[in-house]
Amino acid sequence: MKNNFQPQLPAEGILINHDYGNTKTYTVVCECSSPDCSHTVWIEADASGVTVTTYTKQKTKFWSLNRFQIIWTLLTKGWVEYEASIIMTAQQSANYANVLQSASCDVVEFRKQT
Numbered sequence: 001m002k003n004n005f006q007p008q009l010p011a012e013g014i015l016i017n018h019d020y021g022n023t024k025t026y027t028v029v030c031e032c033s034s035p036d037c038s039h040t041v042w043i044e045a046d047a048s049g050v051t052v053t054t055y056t057k058q059k060t061k062f063w064s065l066n067r068f069q070i071i072w073t074l075l076t077k078g079w080v081e082y083e084a085s086i087i088m089t090a091q092q093s094a095n096y097a098n099v100l101q102s103a104s105c106d107v108v109e110f111r112k113q114t
């Protein structure tokens with residue numbers, strides 16, 4: 001597929017929340033406009049490199065497991081599968097990719113200078 005989507009500034013669907021220099025935080029909104037789907041993304045530079053952390057409301061795979069099976073999986077295996085989806089336009093996904101790239105460079109540069 002030909003890439004016709006150049007990243008925009010300001011960027012559709014990507015909101016900057018905070019810029020702390022070595023950390024930048026963004027909200028990535030869902031096309032369905034429900035705040036329940038939006039992702040909060042932290043991009044931080046530290047000694048080990050860049051850490052990208054995504055916060056979102058996740059839902060268990062309720063269609064494949066009932067509540068007892070979820071509890072049983074947690075008891076016997078120690079983990080439960082969750083999933084989160086977000087709907088983006090092609091333009092927004094280009095913006096998201098660009099924000100990950102440019103913010104990672106920015107936080108690393110900031111850390112080098114301090």
Ligand SMILES: [Zn+2]
Pocket residue numbers: 030031032033034037086087
């Ligand atoms: Zn949504």
